[in-house]
Amino acid sequence: MYRLIFYFALKETIDLSKFPVDRIRNFCIIAHIDHGKSTLADRLLEITGTVSKTEKNKQVLDKLQVERERGITVKAQTASLLYNHQGQQYLLNLIDTPGHVDFSYEVSRSISACQGVLLIVDANQGIQAQTMANFYLAFEAQLSIIPVINKIDLKNADPETVESQIEKAFDIPRAECIRISAKLGTNVENVLQAVVDRIPPPPVSTDGPFKALVFDSSFDHYRGVVANIAVFGGRVRRGDKIVSAHLGKAYEVNELGLLRPEEHPTQKLFAGQVGYIIAGMKDVKEAQIGDTLYLQEQPVEALPGFKRAKAMVFAGIYPMDQSEYPGLRSAIERLTLNDSSVTVQRDSSMALGAGWRLGFLGLLHMEVFNQRLEQEYNASVIVTAPTVPYKAILSSAKLIKTRRAVQKNMVYIDDQRVMIKYLFPLNEIIVDFYDLLKSLSSGYASFDYEIAGYQAADLIKLDILLNGRPVEELTTIVHTDRAYSTGKAVCERLKDSIPRQLFEIAIQAVIGSKVIARETIKAYRKNVLAKCYGGDITRKMKLLKRQAEGKKKMRRIGNVEVPKDAFINVLKRKDK
């Protein structure tokens, strides 16, 4: 660590202002999962570190090793790299969100601060769904695209075919592809050269008024909000009074600097540079992603920014036990501080008690969030089935197959690969579609989606009754064609989870006043242990005490006692 600081301290002697805009490049790495994004980022960091003339290569590598040993691998993060090319020093800003979540919203955030992308494709797997999605994002943003074929060291690598795919799918000449092995470092240097040669410098001017785009933010308990910004014009320095275009609130810059990828304080940031800024913001909501920052005395027109991250998947999150509510609340608060895209609404279910309805950008997002809740905060939570926002009930939508999908187009990427586009209702893909697709295609198919907006559909409210009493937390909105099967499934799950009682229990799924499914739990006619003598008492008492404990946790609906497990069984997402 000491050496590292020393190393950067030396670098600090280089005045950032001496980087003319034409020697700055802003780029990001986009890839399908596991195609080697982080590995390439690691390599780029290493290489730009090792070219330093004043330092021994080994030390930089050592530092990275130590980091790895501690489990803090240098993930693709925002990092400013110093790179010498043909006698000139360049500032290469590798922009990426530090997220754990890989979806297009995040990618588009990084892309908007860039002029070029490295599009990584696995030499073995070829173009996959996210490769396509990310390509289009970059293409639409009119960025320079550098195709990088990774993992050429693998036995089954077939860069030839992948190049053909790239040519065919993206209309990029195969000659522009760079074949590398990020793992071994093969040809990675060429990537850096291509960044300098093929990506244009940011179209900005240091002369104009200060203007910066907030493309990410995180929260630090000691310093408040840390906003990652791309400076699009002018300069900013410590002590400047800046204003958030979104809120119109003014702040004083306390600290700013480069990300390498660690925070590296500097005195100023100039147009074309990317870095972080701390300005006394107390809430991540004050550093709205996509917001524009400017100097108080020099107002500018806000940058186009981003569409507000719109939650598309909702899940009810409840503590396993109500006594865990305060702990879970603080865990959620802390996690959402660093992830402003999660919407939080308080909610309560009569079955599960007080909890929250959280909105996520996607399923993966939700899963990561829940996993972090459990792993980092040791919170045991009940996750109820995600729901999708519906707008209105108008008329019938066309149905194709069971998933109500409409095929939009079909393109053969090569003779072995086909890309089919469907329009799906979101609720059809939200729970298990991806898993089903993977298992049906033995893992070969890949899948990506974007939100196509609201569509009219024929939806209906489905109520569940226990002995005539509605169970409000089980009320759902379903497609008319699914009402019967959903109702039936819920009734069956309930039947399996509610223990027999002293009276008959009718479980009904109802639409309006029409019963569409029914299950009956018969009353106990006999429930008594036959033998209970001297040797049986201990065992019998244990059994009964357990039942008595369970009884306390039951929820009563009318006269029916329902174990919490029953709700969990019905509400929770089905395991894979």
Place this chain on the structure above:
Amino acid sequence: MIKRTFPAVRRVLSPGVRYFSGRDTTEDVCDGTDSPHDTKQASLYVHWPYCLRRCSYCSFNKYIAREDNSHIMTQCFQRETETLLQLSQVSSITSVFFGGGTPSLAHPSTVAAILEAVSKHVNLFDKAEITLEVNPTPVGMSKLKDFCHAGVNRVSIGVQSLQDDDLIFLGRDHSCHQALQTIEEARRLCPGRVSIDVMFGRPRQSIESWENELSELLKVCDDHVSLYQLTLERGTQLFKQVQRGEVAVPGDDVTAEMYQCARRTLHQHGFLQYEVSNFARHNAVSHHNMSYWKGRQYIGVGPGAHGRFVPLGEGGVVREARIQTLEPDVWIREVQQRGHGTRRRIQLHHLDVRLEEVLVMGMRTTEGINHKHWELFSPQLGLHEVFGKSNDVQELLQSGQLILDDRSLRCSWDGLAVLDSILPALLVELETKILQRRQRNHSSDGQTEQASSPR
């Protein structure tokens, strides 16, 4: 060595009778200790661990004897009986029950030796109920007379079924004919004190065949019948057969009907049900088993036997649940080395633990728990106070499954069949009330409760 006690020769006090001692009864009950009237007597259970073969449904603690070790067994039974009697400091044994296993495989002299050991140290009345479980085999039958000479005055015969097919399938070592003969012989030896065990819910059994079987039994039986629904116990051969789908047992509705049908039939024949599984006419109830349901002390002797008593002999004041070592060989070694084979001792410290047992066991009887009996264990919280106001209990009372009146808290005819669905509600209520009371006492700054308990 065993401390000789010289109990006064007098009728054993019934538990309802006030027993005077220097200690404050109210205080004792409050902190969970047994009141003296309870600790002066106990029943004795003797477990004979051996069987000739394994029944396909049985998960009891039993062993197939490899050799005749009856001499050592006898010595150990005697030794352990003496040790535990001394430990309990009881002055009398109210009843003895020889169970198993197959205790009728034991030598009558073993039974005699154990009874001798008992009466050598404590009061064992001539009229005390001494029950022996008997397998209705020719050997078992031939020894009946000697068992009676040894002191046995009540016989419980494991008939199980009157269908030879079923007896074979269940792995029993007797035939229907032998069972009938044994019943006859036992009735001759112990008239009015013969019980038969019968099992229903057997594989392939129908309601009709059960009805027929019952009427056959009623022709031959004496004044006591125990009916047990066959339960599938993990680890038994039958359990595996049912799991594998090789054998089907009647469904819940069928066994429920069998039970109701048997209760009706027995009732018509003058048998009063006095417990979930037990029926008697001419008041021939099993006093030994009644003492379990009344929450009285009992001493367990033999491999795997359970006991519940206050070990006054070592200065104990709290009732303990005691379990003897399971394996006969190990048990023998332990008894030889330290006089007893008690493997586990669980102190039943708290008042609520005792009360819970009183409740759970008492509710199994048709007379339920009368107010006086409850007051012995819970002088401060009466049955009405605990259960009278609860919504759950009110529902049970209204649905007619539970009865709470001036006499007692008890199950109705219908309620008894679903007792295990009723008990959790009662236990929750009991726990709540005890907790409330405790909190109130705490908040009233440790005021004594003496005044609130007129006795």
